[in-house]
Amino acid sequence: MADSAQAQKLVYLVTGGCGFLGEHVVRMLLQREPRLGELRVFDRHLGPWLEELKTGPVRVTAIQGDVTEAHEVAAAVAGAHVVIHTAGLVDVFGRASPETIHEVNVQGTRNVIEACVQTGTRFLVYTSSMEVVGPNTKGHPFYRGNEDTLYEAVHRHPYPCSKALAERLVLEANGREVHGGLPLVTCALRPTGIYGEGHQIMRDFYRQGLRLGGWLFRAIPASVEHGRVYVGNVAWMHVLAARELERRAALMGGQVYFCYDGSPYKSYEDFNMEFLGPCGLQLVGARPLLPYWLLVFLAALNALLQWLLRPLVLYAPLLNPYTLAVANTTFTVSTDKAQRHFGYEPLFSWEDSRTRTILWVQAAGSSAQ
Ligand SMILES: NC(=O)c1ccc[n+]([C@@H]2O[C@H](COP(=O)([O-])OP(=O)(O)OC[C@H]3O[C@@H](n4cnc5c(N)ncnc54)[C@H](O)[C@@H]3O)[C@@H](O)[C@H]2O)c1
Numbered sequence: 001m002a003d004s005a006q007a008q009k010l011v012y013l014v015t016g017g018c019g020f021l022g023e024h025v026v027r028m029l030l031q032r033e034p035r036l037g038e039l040r041v042f043d044r045h046l047g048p049w050l051e052e053l054k055t056g057p058v059r060v061t062a063i064q065g066d067v068t069e070a071h072e073v074a075a076a077v078a079g080a081h082v083v084i085h086t087a088g089l090v091d092v093f094g095r096a097s098p099e100t101i102h103e104v105n106v107q108g109t110r111n112v113i114e115a116c117v118q119t120g121t122r123f124l125v126y127t128s129s130m131e132v133v134g135p136n137t138k139g140h141p142f143y144r145g146n147e148d149t150l151y152e153a154v155h156r157h158p159y160p161c162s163k164a165l166a167e168r169l170v171l172e173a174n175g176r177e178v179h180g181g182l183p184l185v186t187c188a189l190r191p192t193g194i195y196g197e198g199h200q201i202m203r204d205f206y207r208q209g210l211r212l213g214g215w216l217f218r219a220i221p222a223s224v225e226h227g228r229v230y231v232g233n234v235a236w237m238h239v240l241a242a243r244e245l246e247r248r249a250a251l252m253g254g255q256v257y258f259c260y261d262g263s264p265y266k267s268y269e270d271f272n273m274e275f276l277g278p279c280g281l282q283l284v285g286a287r288p289l290l291p292y293w294l295l296v297f298l299a300a301l302n303a304l305l306q307w308l309l310r311p312l313v314l315y316a317p318l319l320n321p322y323t324l325a326v327a328n329t330t331f332t333v334s335t336d337k338a339q340r341h342f343g344y345e346p347l348f349s350w351e352d353s354r355t356r357t358i359l360w361v362q363a364a365g366s367s368a369q
């Protein structure tokens, strides 16, 4: 990626490229990365939509593989200039065991780093999460904070623990010598809660509202702000960060960036209503319908039932002590670090993001997508 070789075509690898975020990163690279020569899409489950991308001018290589298998990762990374590592097990509902979450998110990330070192790949962008910071177990608010805001980041849940460990591995790997003698350059992006086309939880809320005759019932006070970011802007930030990592290696290497855009600061439920409202749903209640202590009780009951039923059946409802704490704790971000370091500006306005999401919810809610 030297200046003298500006015309050089680059090989990108996107791990988790068939996930919610990964698909947007893949499509964004194809649309907005002029130096892209080959795009490798690595995932445990390949999407059928990849086929249509193979007819375009950029070579798209679909690789079915598992990040926990070091040899599969090394084979996919070999010869790539840039790796965008979005693959991860996103589970805050207790569907997977803590060991599996650790294996995929931490060991998988270790495998990606080691593959870069062994094969000589120099640029690695890691999809971290706001949950690396918080909300913490004490429910402390994080109000319009930035990367330097002091916050007691204490976690117990396997998902944020795994993301925090993986992020640390990525940042500590910055500067390691890769095959060929040059240094590895890494950075981590921490999206807040992502929404947009492909957001399965949003689709599930829509379907649930339809089943309840068009009503949803407020559970969280409207005053609790939960940070959200549009998936297209998250993808765009990944593409920009990956593009700028070489030129700005000294500045960006080993850095973390919160990933957010101009989406309004609202409670989780009020924010969802920005999309579900135009799809015909209504949120009942200016205040939560159930007292908070009852929600805490129900969340604990769900956790108990999950544990009791585990030998027989997987019981993994949306409400558990962890999801309640996340939804009920103010956590919002305000920062210009990504703008200062690599020129990130959201590509999609709030109006665009909203319209695109509404159209998707309408289509996905009624189909089997
Ligand atoms: N969804 C959010 O709100 C959010 C917010 C912040 C950060 N993130 C992070 O963004 C990344 C993508 O999340 P997402 O919401 O798109 O999740 P997702 O589940 O839709 O996508 C993850 C992808 O990784 C793949 N994957 C999982 N295990 C794998 C393995 N062992 N080997 C190879 N591929 C594997 C899955 O098949 C899937 O395609 C994750 O790292 C997540 O931690 C997500």
Ligand SMILES: CC(C)CCC[C@@H](C)[C@H]1CC[C@H]2[C@@H]3[C@H](O)C=C4C[C@@H](O)CC[C@]4(C)[C@H]3CC[C@]12C
Binding pocket: 090, 092, 128, 129, 130, 131, 192, 193, 194, 201, 219, 220, 226, 268, 318, 319, 322, 323, 324, 326, 327
């Ligand atoms: C208490 C109920 C009424 C509502 C339950 C909503 C709950 C399922 C939602 C609320 C907040 C959501 C998380 C948040 O947007 C951010 C992230 C970070 C990301 O890294 C993974 C997804 C996650 C944990 C969202 C999961 C769903 C949550 C907990």
